[in-house]
Amino acid sequence: MSVITKIREENFPITYWILAALVLLGMAFGVTRLVLGLGATTNLSSGYPWGLWITFDVFTVPFSAGAFTLAAVLHVFNRKKYHAVAHLALLAGFLGYLLVVLVLLMDLGRWDHFYSVLMPWRWNLHSFMFEVSMSIAIYFGVLVLELVGVVFKGQDWLPVQFINRLIPLIAGTGVMLSCVHQGSLGALFLMLDQKLHPLWWTPILPVLFLTSALFSGLSVGIFLSILTWRALDKPVPMRLLSGLAKVVLVIQAIYLVLKIGDLLLAGEAGLVFGSGLLSVLFLAEIFIGVIMPLILFSSRARESERGLLLGVIYTLVGLAINRSSIAWFGLRAPAEATYFPHWMEFGIVIAAASFGILFFTLGIRYLPAIRKGVLEEGHH
Amino acid sequence: MIDKETHMTNTLTRREVLKLAGAGASALLLKVDSAHALDEVVADDAAAVLYDATRCVGCRACEEACKAWNKLPPDEEPPSDLTAHNYTLIKQHQEGADESFRKYQCMHCVHPACVSACPVQALTKSKDGPVMYDANKCIGCRYCMVACPFHVPRIDWSDPLPIIAKCTFCADRIMHGQIPACVEACPVEALTFGTREQILEEARSRIKQYPDRYIDHVYGETEAGGTSWMYISAVPFEQIGFPKLDSDPVPELSDDVAMYGTPSMLVGVAALLGGIYWATSRRNEGKQEE
Numbered sequence: 240m241s242v243i244t245k246i247r248e249e250n251f252p253i254t255y256w257i258l259a260a261l262v263l264l265g266m267a268f269g270v271t272r273l274v275l276g277l278g279a280t281t282n283l284s285s286g287y288p289w290g291l292w293i294t295f296d297v298f299t300v301p302f303s304a305g306a307f308t309l310a311a312v313l314h315v316f317n318r319k320k321y322h323a324v325a326h327l328a329l330l331a332g333f334l335g336y337l338l339v340v341l342v343l344l345m346d347l348g349r350w351d352h353f354y355s356v357l358m359p360w361r362w363n364l365h366s367f368m369f370e371v372s373m374s375i376a377i378y379f380g381v382l383v384l385e386l387v388g389v390v391f392k393g394q395d396w397l398p399v400q401f402i403n404r405l406i407p408l409i410a411g412t413g414v415m416l417s418c419v420h421q422g423s424l425g426a427l428f429l430m431l432d433q434k435l436h437p438l439w440w441t442p443i444l445p446v447l448f449l450t451s452a453l454f455s456g457l458s459v460g461i462f463l464s465i466l467t468w469r470a471l472d473k474p475v476p477m478r479l480l481s482g483l484a485k486v487v488l489v490i491q492a493i494y495l496v497l498k499i500g501d502l503l504l505a506g507e508a509g510l511v512f513g514s515g516l517l518s519v520l521f522l523a524e525i526f527i528g529v530i531m532p533l534i535l536f537s538s539r540a541r542e543s544e545r546g547l548l549l550g551v552i553y554t555l556v557g558l559a560i561n562r563s564s565i566a567w568f569g570l571r572a573p574a575e576a577t578y579f580p581h582w583m584e585f586g587i588v589i590a591a592a593s594f595g596i597l598f599f600t601l602g603i604r605y606l607p608a609i610r611k612g613v614l615e616e617g618h619h
Numbered sequence: 620m621i622d623k624e625t626h627m628t629n630t631l632t633r634r635e636v637l638k639l640a641g642a643g644a645s646a647l648l649l650k651v652d653s654a655h656a657l658d659e660v661v662a663d664d665a666a667a668v669l670y671d672a673t674r675c676v677g678c679r680a681c682e683e684a685c686k687a688w689n690k691l692p693p694d695e696e697p698p699s700d701l702t703a704h705n706y707t708l709i710k711q712h713q714e715g716a717d718e719s720f721r722k723y724q725c726m727h728c729v730h731p732a733c734v735s736a737c738p739v740q741a742l743t744k745s746k747d748g749p750v751m752y753d754a755n756k757c758i759g760c761r762y763c764m765v766a767c768p769f770h771v772p773r774i775d776w777s778d779p780l781p782i783i784a785k786c787t788f789c790a791d792r793i794m795h796g797q798i799p800a801c802v803e804a805c806p807v808e809a810l811t812f813g814t815r816e817q818i819l820e821e822a823r824s825r826i827k828q829y830p831d832r833y834i835d836h837v838y839g840e841t842e843a844g845g846t847s848w849m850y851i852s853a854v855p856f857e858q859i860g861f862p863k864l865d866s867d868p869v870p871e872l873s874d875d876v877a878m879y880g881t882p883s884m885l886v887g888v889a890a891l892l893g894g895i896y897w898a899t900s901r902r903n904e905g906k907q908e909e
Contacts, residue, residue: 285702346761356758361739367736414888422880426873
C-alpha cells in the first residue's frame, strides 16, 4: 500500500527496490526449480502432487476476473463512464494472468514438453486441464490486444485503430472465454468426489466458481480503484464504485443461496459444524467472504470509502479461503502424507505477488492512457 | 483431518441427489445422457487379471519380475508404497484377527480417470486393456495423479524432468501373446491372466465353490465402472486398502460437463452478450439522438 500511495512522487521509494529484489530472487528460484526439478525445490509428494502453486493459480484466475467483468460493463453493457475503473482492472488482469502462466510453468514437471498442448491432434477435449490451459492461453492474447488498444489509444497506428474498432468483439470474446474457464477451473475438481471434502465437492462447482469469480473480479475493480485514486490524491469516484458494489451484492446473494441451498438439498448441512477444522474454513469463508460484505454493501457503508474498502477486502479474503480449501486443505491425502510448502515455493509466490504490485504501480506511473483516465475522472 | 467413512458415503448421496432430483441449473444443462460422453472402449475380450488374496503367500516374486522386465533400478530398502521405481507392491494388511496380503498396481480401469484428465492424451486406454502412457506427449501437470481414485501414478521427484510411472500391464508383452511378467512369476497362481469375461467367470466360480473362504464380491467388477484388474479376498476389501467406490465411472460427470456443459455455456454466453450489446447500443444511440 505504501508503494501505491507514493506513486505521485517522481522518485523511486525504497519499497520499489524491495519488491524488485523479491522479484529477482524469485526468478533465481524459478531457474533453480526448472534446472533441479520439483523434488529439490518443493515439498510435493505422491500424497500431495499439487500444492501452493496450484492454489496460487486457482486464486489468481478469479482475482484477475476484474478484467473481464469490467470489460463487459464497458463494452457489452456500454457503460462508458466506467472506462478508468475498467482500465485499472485490465492492467491487473493482464499481470494476474501473466503470473498464472509463469507459475503454471513452474508446476509443469516436464516443462520442456509444454509445446505438447499446442498440438491439436493431442488435445483431449474431455480434459478440463486442457480446457483451462487453452482458454487461459487464448484469453491472455485477448488481454494483450485490449491493453494495446488502451495504452496506444489516439495514436494513428493502423493495428491499434483496428483493435479499437473491433473492441466490442474482442472484449466479448474475452468475456465468453472467461465465463468458460472460470467455471472450468472449478470443473477440474469434479472428478475428485472421492478426494474433495463434501463441504466443497458438489456437481455445481463450476457454477460456484463462475459466480464467485464474477463478484471477486468486480471487487478487485473497486479495491484497485480506491487505492489508485487515493494514491493520486484525487477524490474516489464513489458513485461509480457504489454502483459496482450493488452488483457485487446481488451476485454474492445468489452465490450464498446456491452454496447453502446445494448443501441443504444434498442433506449434508450437518457437515457445516461436524467437520472439525474444515468446518472452520467453510464457516470463515461464508462469514468473512459473503455475509460481512453483504451486510456492508446493503447498508449505508456502501456509500463510504471505508465501508467499500472493507467490504471488498472481506470478499477477497473469503475468495482466498475458498480456493485454498478446494485446491489444498479440503483434498484428502493418504493418511501418512503431510505437506507444508518448501521455502522456495513460498519464495516464488511472494515474488509473483511482488511482481504484480510493482508493475501495477509502474503501469499507473508510466502508462499515460491509464493514468489520465484516473486523473480526469470527476472533471466531466 | 477428514473422517473417511462419512466422507465417502456423503459424496455418494451428493451424486444421488443430483441424479434423483436433477437439481440446480447445471443439472438441467449437463446431465444429458451419461452413456455418450464416455467412449465404450473395453470389450469383454480385453485383457484382465485376477488376484486371489487367499492364495498369495507374499513371496514378492511378482515385484522382482516386474522390476526385471521394466528395467527398474533396485531399492536400497524395501518400499512401503508404490514408487516411481516400483510399479507393483505386495503389502500385508492386518486388522484384528484378519490378515491378508494384497497386490498393488495400476487397476487399468475400464473408464480411467487419468485418461480423461490428461490434457494431451499422454495416457490412453487401449482396446486390449492396458492404460498406456507416452512420455513424449506428457507435460507433467500431474492431474492424473490427483484424479486417480486408486492413488497409483507416481513420479520420481528427484528427476528434473520426470515421467509418470505406473504399471504398464506389460503391454509390450501381451501384445505379443505373452502374459504379464508378474503373472508369469507367481509360484502359487495367485494371479490369473485372461479376458475380462473369463476372469469374471473364474472369480465367480471360485467364490461359488468355496463360499466359506471368500467374501462374496469381486472387487473391480463394477467399482468405478469396472477395472481390468480384479480381486477376490477372504477379508473385507476396505481392510486391504481398497476405496469404497460406486459403479459410476469416476470421470463420468466431468466428461459430461466437458462435452455438453462447455459448449452450452459458450453458446449461452455468446447469445446473452450479443443481446445485451444490441439493447444497450440502441439505448445509447437513442440517448444521443435526444
